[in-house]
Amino acid sequence: MLRNLGDPRYRLTTNFDLADFINGQGLVDLDLSGASFTWSNRCVGTDLIQVRLDRDLISVEWIQHYIYSLNSMVRIGSDHLPICLMTEPKTGLRRRFSFRFKKMWLSHPNISNSVKDWWNVQVDGFAMFQVAKKLRHVKERVKKWNREVSGDIFVQKSAIQEELVLIQDKVKHEGYVNDNFSKESEVLSKCLNIISQEETFWR
Template identity: 80%
Template sequence: MAEPKNGLRRRFPFRFEKMWLSHPNLFSSVKDRWNVHLDSSAMFWVAKNLRHVKERVKKWNREVFGDIFVQKFAIQEELVLIQGKYQHEGYVNDNFAKESEALSKYHNIIAREETFWRQRSRALWLKDGDKNTRLFHISTLKHRTANRIGHMMNNGRIIDNEDEISRVVVEFFVDLLKKDTLLDPKAQNMLADTIPKILSESQNHNLIAIPSKEEIKSVFFSFDGSKAPCPDGFLMFFFQHFWDVVGEDVSNVVKEFFGARSLLKELNATFIVLIPKKQGVDSLHAFRPIILCNSFYKIISKVLTSRLLGVLPLLISPQQIWLFTRKTNS
C-alpha cells in the first residue's frame, strides 16, 4: 500500500520472528503461557493459548530480546573503543578478552539480523551458509517496492491517498466476495445425480476419517516452516520448533475438525494479498488476489490432499494425476 502521509506509523500485524529462536529464554516463555488450563474445546484452547503466547512474546521481545539494530550499533561502538585502546595501552590481555567477548556478541547479532531479513525476503532458494544479510535486505526492499500501491484509478480519477486507496480496495473485495455464486439446492442435486459413484463406502470413510497424531505430525513437518506469513503471525516453524509443548493440542484441533466438520473462525482467518500482474498497474482488475491461510487450514488441506492421492487413479487419468501431484508439491 502507499505510505501514510499524515506522519503516523502504520501498525503492522504480529509476526513470530524466527530469530527469537536463538535466545535461550524463549522456550520457557512459550511453555509457561501455553500451559494455562482452559476448560473448553481444543480449538478454543489453542486459539486462546496462541493469544497468550502472542502477548507474552511481544512483551518478552521489548524487555528481554531487544532491538537488534540498536544492539548492533552499540556493539560496533564498543569495538571501536576497545580497538582504539591498543594505540594507548598496547596489546594487553584485558583488551584482548574484551574484544573477543564483543566480537562474539557482534557475530550473534549479525546472525540474528540475517535471519530477520531472510524471513522477509523471497530468496527461498538460498540455504544456510555464509552471511547473506545484504542480499536478503535488498530482496525484501525490492519485493516491497514492486508490490507497493502508490496510486490507483477509481471512476476515472487518480487517487494517491493511502486511506482512500484502502477504502476503494476494501469496497471492491467486499462487493466481489459477497456475491452468491453457489447453485441452488435443486440444481446441486441434479448435478450430483449425473456424477457416477466410483469409490466404495470404505474408501469414502478413509478420506474423512479422524487422522492419528502421527499422521498430523508428519504433515506439520512436511512444510517449509518459513513460507508465506499467516494472519495470526504463527508460521509453521513455530509449531515445528515447539512441538513438544504444543503438539498434543494442535493435533487435537485437527482431530476436532474432522469430527465436527467446521473450523473456529479465529483459526480460519485469511489475508487477501494483491499481486500485480505486471509493473505499473493502477486498476484493481490488474491485480491477482491470493489467499494466505492460517497453519491449521493448510494442515487440514494437506491431510485431505494426501489421502485423495491414494484414490485419484480411480477418478482421473494418469496425465491429470501428474499435474495434480506437481501442484500439490509446489
C-alpha cells in the first residue's frame, strides 16, 4: 500500500487516479527528511499554503538493491523546495572517479604559469618514470590550488545557504510573521549574489 494515503495533506495534493495507479504498480512514496512540505505560496498569515507536491516513487524491488536517503535542500530561485535522492548499491561497492582537468580552470589568469612551474619540478629516473611523477605532482598541486583559489567563494556560499536554511525553517514553523518574509528575501538576495560571483569567477 502507498504510505500516507490517509494523510489529509496527501489527499489535497494527489489525484486519486494517479494514486490508484501507484498502488496498482506497487510503488512506494519515499519518506522525505528535513521538511514536511515542498511548495509554499509564501503568503503571510492565514493565506499561507504549504503542501507536499514533490515526491520520489520507487518499486519494492528497487529498495532491495539500494541504500537510499531522500533529503530536502535549500530553496533559492523557486517556490518549490528541491529534493535530492542519494543512492548506493547495497553491495557497498563505490565507483572511483579518475582525475580530470576542468576546462574552466583555464579561464583563471595564473593557472598556465602555475602548471608550467609545477611541471618543471626536478625528477630523477627513466623518461617515462619522470613523466608519470610529474603528472602526479601537477595533479596534486592543481587539486590544492583549486581548493585554495575557489574555496573562499564556496565557503561564503555555504554559510549563506546555511543561513537560508535557518530562516526557511522558521517560515515552515511560524509562517511569514514578523520580519520572516523580509529576512528570507534579504538572504535570498545574498545567495543569488554569491552565485553570480561564482559564475563570474569561472567565466
